[in-house]
Amino acid sequence: MKSPTHSRPWLPPKSAFAGFRFPAEVIVVAVRWYLRFNLSYRDVEELLVERGVEVDHVTVYRWVQRFTPLLADAARFARHSPGDRWFTDETYVKVNGVWRYVYRAIDQHGQVIDVLVSSRRDADGARRFFRRALSTLKVTPSEVITDAAAHYPRVLDELVPSAWHHVEQYANNRIEADHGQLKHRLRSMWSTNRQDRTSDHRRTRLHAEPTTRTLRTRRRRRARNADRRSVHRTRPSDLTADRRSVQPA
Numbered sequence: 460m461k462s463p464t465h466s467r468p469w470l471p472p473k474s475a476f477a478g479f480r481f482p483a484e485v486i487v488v489a490v491r492w493y494l495r496f497n498l499s500y501r502d503v504e505e506l507l508v509e510r511g512v513e514v515d516h517v518t519v520y521r522w523v524q525r526f527t528p529l530l531a532d533a534a535r536f537a538r539h540s541p542g543d544r545w546f547t548d549e550t551y552v553k554v555n556g557v558w559r560y561v562y563r564a565i566d567q568h569g570q571v572i573d574v575l576v577s578s579r580r581d582a583d584g585a586r587r588f589f590r591r592a593l594s595t596l597k598v599t600p601s602e603v604i605t606d607a608a609a610h611y612p613r614v615l616d617e618l619v620p621s622a623w624h625h626v627e628q629y630a631n632n633r634i635e636a637d638h639g640q641l642k643h644r645l646r647s648m649w650s651t652n653r654q655d656r657t658s659d660h661r662r663t664r665l666h667a668e669p670t671t672r673t674l675r676t677r678r679r680r681r682a683r684n685a686d687r688r689s690v691h692r693t694r695p696s697d698l699t700a701d702r703r704s705v706q707p708a
Contacts, residue, residue: 542566582610
């Protein structure tokens with residue numbers, strides 16, 4: 460006789476917000492504010508405090524690092540279909556204190572095609588960028604607009620031979636303007652890091668033990684101030700009183 464088989468009860472999928480102290484609505488709103496508007500982590504912290512949610516800016520940073528890929532994947536289905544005109548260019552940003560080149564491309568609708576961080580601006584970096592973009596989107600562009608860098612024609616002839624390579628002056632202004640928005644977005648992050656480093660430096664100076672040179676300087680300053688206080692300063696009233704006290708012979 461076969462033993463009865465017990466089917467496992469159906470369990471709902473585990474939520475990505477499980478284990479977090481704050482509700483999912485608060486986390487999503489905080490991450491959206493940071494990604495949509497030109498805000499720093501401290502700005503998001505202040506906005507949440509004004510609405511009765513006390514959260515540290517470091518927590519907001521962890522939320523952004525954790526949930527940005529998930530939100531990007533969820534919004535991928537609502538994006539416009541990639542266009543066939545790619546505006547490609549590279550810029551440079553500081554990553555962990557080191558300047559890196561960032562290859563970026565947008566289509567005629569203004570949406571980002573792909574992004575690649577590279578340590579060099581050469582044919583290998585451009586080749587890796589286009590290979591990744593072509594394999595991810597499964598779309599072959601009919602026109603690629605770049606600057607007059609020497610490595611682009613060779614890479615495009617190898618990977619996208621059917622695309623028209625456009626290098627006319629001012630034709631790449633659209634991606635240049637998009638670089639400006641990226642740099643403007645990063646400035647708020649850099650200013651927050653500078654404020655943190657400045658506050659940490661001031662806090663260290665306040666709580667640090669004074670050095671021997673500092674103690675010597677303090678002693679000299681105290682001795683100089685004591686000498687100044689000991690000097691008798693003559694007032695005009697004292698001179699007038701002395702003249703009155705002198706009797707003619």
